[in-house]
Amino acid sequence: MTTTLHWVRTPEFTRICDGITDPYDRTRAFAALSRINTLYMIVRAGSGHLGSSFSAADIVAHLHLHEMRAPFEEGGDLYFSSKGHDAPGLYASLIGLGALDEGLTHALRRIDGLPGHPDVGTPHMPFNTGSLGMGISKAKGLILADRLHGRGRRVHVLTGDGELQEGQNWEALAGAVHHGMHELTVIVDHNKIQSDTWVSRVSDLGDLEAKFRSFGWGVVRCDGNDPMELESAFRKRADSFPDGPGVIIADTVKGAGCRTFAATTSMREGEHMYRYHSGAPSRADYEAAHAELVDSVNELLLRHGQEPLALTSVEHEPVPAPRAAARRLPQVYGEALAELAGRDPRVVALDADLVLDTGLIPFSEQFPERFFEFGIAEQDMVSAAGGLAAGGAVPFVHSFSCFLHSRPNEQIYNNATEGRRVVYAGSLAGLLPAAPGHSHQAVRDISALGAVPGLLILEPANADEVRSAVDFCATSQESVYLRLVSAPVRAEVDALPTVPLSVGRGHVVRRGGRTVAIGSGPVVLAQLLGAAELLAADGIDLTVVNLPWLNRVDPAWLAGLAEGADTLTVVENHYTHGGQADTVSRALLEAGLPAMPRFRGLGLSEVPRCGTEAEALAAHSLDSASLAAALCSGAPTH
């Protein structure tokens, strides 16, 4: 269904800013224009962090219009977002300032466009962010380099408030004091709401001012949605703390700038979850918010004797989604986990601020006494899981795969060396969805955890296999890393028959000839089944095997499979190095078969691209057509 959307062109930003002489009203108008475009970009992309972009919009506007010296120029002051979730708002502001091409307004979360989280491939993005808690450290490194080169620019870093739950922030503070980093100002976008809900409910920050002060930082506090307060806060930061690092704790409202999304109005009494973290708003919400923002700009323009806002309209046709199972795998997982917890009182669940995305709502509601929320503190969570296991519990630990395999990597290993039985459930695994960008695309998890002793990595392909996987975890003597794809499961994969799980063994999901492809999970299996259709037209009868075990393979089973194969290809939703293809090839070679099939592993050979699902699959040659072409080469035709 086509709808009409509206956006503001860069020259219109310029006209309006030039026409408003009052600096505070100029900031207000600029921020409102940025919000209009942010809204447009997110609706067009179908996702994006709206609440976080809106809360920060006035800070970004004030910094770029008034505070920073020569932003975007060589040697000029630098600003970047450590939280990175406010990317659409930042892009919209930079487009308004003419620092990014306005054509990119239409390319949020698209390939060769603007990634879901900031990436150095985009102009004026000094760092990749979206992985939380790294920004202060990066700024420190940059300042140390600047000093070696005699550069004196100031560096402004925006952090979230939920982001401060990450220990790395607190690691980073001491060094900035030691080096007297007067160049460094951190602005905390203190909007009080993190991914799921109120920060205070997730993991209360306590007295934030006292914390920063106790670490030796200069602290200023202000209303971060008020341009006048922002101005005086930055002045106070410079005047009161000229010799060291300073933090401005900017009290903001998530979704600020329009009533539709502002947290205080959009989170009603008794409501637990903020609805505008990263999803696109409804059509009605879009229209209401857009109208409200346009009104606020026009009111300012009228007051300053300027012509009303000129919008540019675009017809928008949402991309139709492929046929998919109704429920995502993390949701199925969450229901199965709650069922298991009903049977086994030892089961506890640990979360890092992602109950919505890891399927934990049923568990947290049914077993509140066994549900532990750690906030964005994955290292703490994983070590605490070790403590819970030591105390007799069976912990299930949750986060996005991208964070869960890497941030607490040493802690997972430590639990393993203690022989604790822990289940790690990482959702959002793999290349898809590709819209958030590579900080959220977990394609290195098999490698990073594959050698942890006593840890099995298991990727279920559909709802039935997810339920089997949870049952397996309930009784397994080994720890398990559950690799859960959050992208929709195609109906044909959801319909695949159930086969009991047996460690290291796979099963044929499409019986064909001696051209054999191994894969796991809903993304690869869907593309392989699609490739099989394409190959059938060329007379090649592809055999597709689901091997859900990613770091273990049964040599006898594999030998049997290899005997029936002329070519054997492992296709992975992961870097081609360090994953299932390595495990399979090692086992094949050590099996010493009399005749070896031709072998190949296919997966990602470069950092995952941001884009739609189709764009990302094609870019990495993992779509059906590319796979068919790759499988075709050298395969015998029947």
Add this chain to the structure above:
Amino acid sequence: MTTTLHWVRTPEFTRICDGITDPYDRTRAFAALSRINTLYMIVRAGSGHLGSSFSAADIVAHLHLHEMRAPFEEGGDLYFSSKGHDAPGLYASLIGLGALDEGLTHALRRIDGLPGHPDVGTPHMPFNTGSLGMGISKAKGLILADRLHGRGRRVHVLTGDGELQEGQNWEALAGAVHHGMHELTVIVDHNKIQSDTWVSRVSDLGDLEAKFRSFGWGVVRCDGNDPMELESAFRKRADSFPDGPGVIIADTVKGAGCRTFAATTSMREGEHMYRYHSGAPSRADYEAAHAELVDSVNELLLRHGQEPLALTSVEHEPVPAPRAAARRLPQVYGEALAELAGRDPRVVALDADLVLDTGLIPFSEQFPERFFEFGIAEQDMVSAAGGLAAGGAVPFVHSFSCFLHSRPNEQIYNNATEGRRVVYAGSLAGLLPAAPGHSHQAVRDISALGAVPGLLILEPANADEVRSAVDFCATSQESVYLRLVSAPVRAEVDALPTVPLSVGRGHVVRRGGRTVAIGSGPVVLAQLLGAAELLAADGIDLTVVNLPWLNRVDPAWLAGLAEGADTLTVVENHYTHGGQADTVSRALLEAGLPAMPRFRGLGLSEVPRCGTEAEALAAHSLDSASLAAALCSGAPTH
């Protein structure tokens, strides 16, 4: 050279404690006895953390003699050390209390004995520690489990002060407040000196009391080497903060209890480095300290009308070391790095409190403006390296391999996705030395980082190859993880001729027949050369290949090597999964050779054992004899 050492048997601890009714003097006597045995254990083992054990001895004594309810009993109060570096002192105390078998006194850092850092395989060690900063999180998990089971025991966790530089500690604090964890008491062994030198020089902790208070914890401070002050501190903690977590900041002296090692006397004016972090003291220091400790016990005994201390004597013969090159690889590396920095002003060095062990002394002295000390804050250090690289520097990042590949795993990946060129130099790589225990034995680093895009993993085998590796890093377009073995290099490996480095290609270091073994680094090559000698006696002429590239192999070079091989074995100083054997087998299989050699990978299949070098190699079947036996099976004799 045989020497006589002295220790105190468990019954003598009991006699002395029973004979001293004054509780403070009893603590003093117990702590002194523990120190006598700690000293004995470390001298006998040849290494161990003396200063850290001595600073904590009075705390451990007070807790176990007075504070804890029913320690070692089911449901009794629990104590553990998060820093773990004070393991010898803890073992000595537990042996004195009869909680560990006194025979273990002679088995520090030996196989089936007492590991260099605490491990759950030893009675009354609830957690594996030595990996820093995990203890508070683990205690929280245990307390959550206790509450589910209706257990009310108290948990006491000892942390170091340097350890508090790790961000995970600060991640962990909020949750303890949220859950009102009155059961949890953290004691900070605030001895002011971390691995290298004064904490304040490394990364000053600032106002530690204010920090804990700002995170909502109850804070008490006391002299941690004074039993009376300890008693009142624990009372105050219980009385003043009955409803939440509490911390006792115990001011102590590293090496407390005897003048020989006490930091205030043993670190002279102008002296930069503490000499008793983990090495064994000299013979003279041993004798002086032992005499001093015995005197202090006897003084107490005399005052309480008891017989003097009865010591047990043991003849001690240090194990002779194998012929080895004079300098360790990290030292050679450090000199080469300083030379490089002289030529290339972009080179900067980052350290995490291990200048002594990573070879950074020359660099830090010659280029202080380009040397950045981060303290025990690996995540901060690695992200800052990304910032330095963004600012035009070429950062060389240093820590022990065990920490460097795992603690900042996500940060290393983030740098890679930005395309930054960073060199990570991890010393103490691999199984050896095996005395510190598995927290310090990095045998999972190749796997954990192997799939990071644009990151080469390189393990030089001897001094010449280290210098070549540094030169390679200076010009490489890719980032490099340098895997530096700290164990002594055998003379025969040090004498191997220099061959220019070429990515993915190895070279023959012993030309033999068609039984071919690939390895890298000084440990594996030494054992393979030894195995070749043994096999020669059986008529098997082993070809030994040095392939220093651990996650990359040149297919053409490998195909050439495979053509000349009937059997090809990859031997690794790493888990057998996820390392070089996987990379080689994948490349071999994809090469599709007409005749494939028999292939096998050998490496660790379980968590590394603690012990002497010989013990650990034999335990994991990586010694020459085991390798010869493995390589023999199926090899053709000539």
